[in-house]
Amino acid sequence: MSFIDDLGxxxxxxxxxxxxxxxxxxxxxxxxxxxxxxxVRIQDLYYKLGKKYYEVxxxxxxxxxxxxxxxxxxxxxxxxxxxxxxANAKESTPDVVVTDxxxxxxxxxxxxxxxxxxxxSETSEKVTEE
Numbered sequence: 001m002s003f004i005d006d007l008g009x010x011x012x013x014x015x016x017x018x019x020x021x022x023x024x025x026x027x028x029x030x031x032x033x034x035x036x037x038x039x040v041r042i043q044d045l046y047y048k049l050g051k052k053y054y055e056v057x058x059x060x061x062x063x064x065x066x067x068x069x070x071x072x073x074x075x076x077x078x079x080x081x082x083x084x085x086x087a088n089a090k091e092s093t094p095d096v097v098v099t100d101x102x103x104x105x106x107x108x109x110x111x112x113x114x115x116x117x118x119x120x121s122e123t124s125e126k127v128t129e130e
Contacts, residue, residue: 053065054069
């Protein structure tokens with residue numbers, strides 16, 4: 001065999017190996033994605049289970065989770081207080097009314113060509129009031 005034939009065979013073998021490796025990686029990537037999807041599904045189910053447990057047993061929790069239930073109750077109370085603070089802030093703050101806002105007819109927009117060729121992809125606009 002000549003050098004060219006050997007080189008051609010080596011390149012063909014290398015391409016074949018690269019293709020096989022790509023298929024393997026693609027297969028393992030799919031497996032990793034499937035694992036992650038199931039882990040996300042489990043986290044969602046844990047959340048639903050915990051929420052359901054809390055709804056059912058919040059007034060008489062098992063001693064092993066009583067601390068967590070108490071922390072959830074405290075967080076819910078803080079949320080209630082924050083919402084009350086927000087409502088009070090909205091009531092005590094007057095609405096801002098803009099009386100001298102320009103009308104559409106008052107604003108003129110002119111487009112100009114950029115002077116520098118390096119900035120040719122950007123459009124500069126001037127806003128002036130009449």
